[in-house]
Amino acid sequence: MGRRVLIVEDEVFNGMALSMMIPQWGCEVLDLVTNGEDAIRVAEAARPDVVLMDINIHGSIDGLAAGREIIDRLGISVIFMTGYDDDKTVNAAKDLQPLGFLVKPLDVSLLKELLLRA
Amino acid sequence: MTQRAMPGPVGILLVEDNPGDARLMKESLAGLRGARVDLEHVTSLGAGLDRLDEGGVDAILLDLDLPDSTGIETFERVNAAWPGIPIIVLTGNDDEILAEKTVREGAQDYLLKGLPDGELLWRSIRYAIERKRIEAELDRHRAHLERLVEQRTSELSRANERLQMENDERQKGEEALRASLEEKEILLRELAHRTKNNMNAISSIIGLQTAGIPDEKMRETVSDIQERIRAMSLVHELLYRSHDLSTVTMRDYIGDLVYSLLRTHQGRCGPVCLNLDVDDFSCSIDATLTCGLIISELVSNSLKHAFPPEKPGAIFLSFRQGGEGMELRYSDNGPGLPRELDLARIPSLGLKLVRNIAVMQLQGKMEVVRDPATEFVFSFGSFAHMEKV
Numbered sequence: 001m002g003r004r005v006l007i008v009e010d011e012v013f014n015g016m017a018l019s020m021m022i023p024q025w026g027c028e029v030l031d032l033v034t035n036g037e038d039a040i041r042v043a044e045a046a047r048p049d050v051v052l053m054d055i056n057i058h059g060s061i062d063g064l065a066a067g068r069e070i071i072d073r074l075g076i077s078v079i080f081m082t083g084y085d086d087d088k089t090v091n092a093a094k095d096l097q098p099l100g101f102l103v104k105p106l107d108v109s110l111l112k113e114l115l116l117r118a
Numbered sequence: 119m120t121q122r123a124m125p126g127p128v129g130i131l132l133v134e135d136n137p138g139d140a141r142l143m144k145e146s147l148a149g150l151r152g153a154r155v156d157l158e159h160v161t162s163l164g165a166g167l168d169r170l171d172e173g174g175v176d177a178i179l180l181d182l183d184l185p186d187s188t189g190i191e192t193f194e195r196v197n198a199a200w201p202g203i204p205i206i207v208l209t210g211n212d213d214e215i216l217a218e219k220t221v222r223e224g225a226q227d228y229l230l231k232g233l234p235d236g237e238l239l240w241r242s243i244r245y246a247i248e249r250k251r252i253e254a255e256l257d258r259h260r261a262h263l264e265r266l267v268e269q270r271t272s273e274l275s276r277a278n279e280r281l282q283m284e285n286d287e288r289q290k291g292e293e294a295l296r297a298s299l300e301e302k303e304i305l306l307r308e309l310a311h312r313t314k315n316n317m318n319a320i321s322s323i324i325g326l327q328t329a330g331i332p333d334e335k336m337r338e339t340v341s342d343i344q345e346r347i348r349a350m351s352l353v354h355e356l357l358y359r360s361h362d363l364s365t366v367t368m369r370d371y372i373g374d375l376v377y378s379l380l381r382t383h384q385g386r387c388g389p390v391c392l393n394l395d396v397d398d399f400s401c402s403i404d405a406t407l408t409c410g411l412i413i414s415e416l417v418s419n420s421l422k423h424a425f426p427p428e429k430p431g432a433i434f435l436s437f438r439q440g441g442e443g444m445e446l447r448y449s450d451n452g453p454g455l456p457r458e459l460d461l462a463r464i465p466s467l468g469l470k471l472v473r474n475i476a477v478m479q480l481q482g483k484m485e486v487v488r489d490p491a492t493e494f495v496f497s498f499g500s501f502a503h504m505e506k507v
Contacts, residue, residue, distance in 0.1 A: 010479060011479070012474045012475050012479045013471075015478070016470070016471070016474060033478075034481075072415065084247070
């Protein structure tokens with residue numbers, strides 16, 4: 001059965017591209033949200049298998065904080081995506097032991113592999 | 119030596135070389151009631167100065183013409199040596215002018231030798247002592263005041279120096295800051311310029327790459343892509359020209375964007391009348407660019423589908439800012455969207471983009487009014503959420 005994915009991405013083009021691409025791999029995109037608050041709310045209600053989380057997003061909760069809550073409290077796997085691969089961001093993300101950490105522009109085959117393995 | 123209450127007798131030193139004058143003085147003082155006087159007599163300046171060294175003299179009765187000194191010099195030497203002791207100059211009828219001069223120079227009084235009125239002499243001595251005492255007190259007060267003024271002046275000048283130093287440092291800091299700001303501004307301008315150029319280059323490369331492809335559908339897709347890139351690069355172009363390098367005037371941007379789209383589509387449709395009504399307000403780059411993408415989609419949709427070549431087209435676009443929110447309205451005089459179209463299931467990528475950008479990215483509302491013509495109405499709150507945390 002296909003993995004159920006929640007996409008958190010505030011750049012609509014990127015979010016739409018992911019929403020179109022991911023179903024082609026047999027996964028189901030539950031929703032596309034653009035901020036951390038919605039990410040936590042939808043993840044809790046819809047219980048996806050994986051949350052694909054952009055770190056640098058709009059709103060008062062950034063992707064790292066939202067990811068931490070989704071991993072720690074909801075026990076849901078998270079794949080982080082970011083345009084910034086500075087040590088601080090990378091280390092903070094890896095401390096949360098996510099399913100994956102992808103730097104934009106995304107390596108699509110790597111994303112596919114991570115999603116199918118989830 | 120000079121106290122307010124004089125408990126002992128008043129010590130008077132008479133310096134007089136004329137024995138007759140000296141005797142007259144002594145006699146006139148001796149006969150006074152209530153005057154306790156301890157009078158000593160010397161006959162030369164040298165002897166007088168020696169006696170003064172021993173102390174106990176409250177006032178000096180001084181003849182100016184002595185064997186060892188004459189004229190004003192006699193007074194000057196005694197006064198220089200003992201400025202605190204009052205001097206009464208004894209003078210003859212003939213040199214009153216000289217006596218007055220000594221008073222101007224600090225003698226307490228002068229008396230004519232020929233008229234030794236005891237009462238007058240005694241009063242003159244007492245007043246002389248008292249005036250000298252007051253003078254001394256005034257001198258002390260003045261000295262004290264001068265010390266205070268000096269102290270304050272030096273405190274003030276120290277404070278002034280500190281302020282001057284602080285001021286110098288602040289000025290240096292401000293200059294450094296200004297230089298750094300100028301540098302950043304140059305960098306930002308350069309960055310905006312390069313971003314714009316790079317985007318335009320990308321658009322050109324895409325155009326070149328697909329120039330030879332005969333497929334009409336493909337050429338249209340490429341042109342759509344180029345229009346979207348253009349909508350984005352225009353923001354950077356305006357940013358490059360803006361004053362603050364962080365905001366762009368919506369009115370300028372929308373005007374440039376719509377005219378640029380019209381030029382691109384020239385020849386593919388008939389004449390189009392533009393009705394733009396945009397309030398004068400500025401937004402962040404992110405918000406402006408995102409609004410631009412919506413407008414770019416709507417305008418190019420109109421230009422592609424709404425206007426047949428033979429009929430003059432019209433576009434109505436208003437973007438109003440009021441209170442906390444903004445409202446963007448868009449319509450054309452074309453046939454409009456089919457009535458049965460379900461907005462939740464829009465097949466065209468352009469309209470899907472418009473809806474997602476408006477609702478998801480700008481967190482606004484999108485409404486399509488279909489009576490009589492199709493009108494898109496977008497309402498946005500503030501774009502504050504567009505600022506990244």
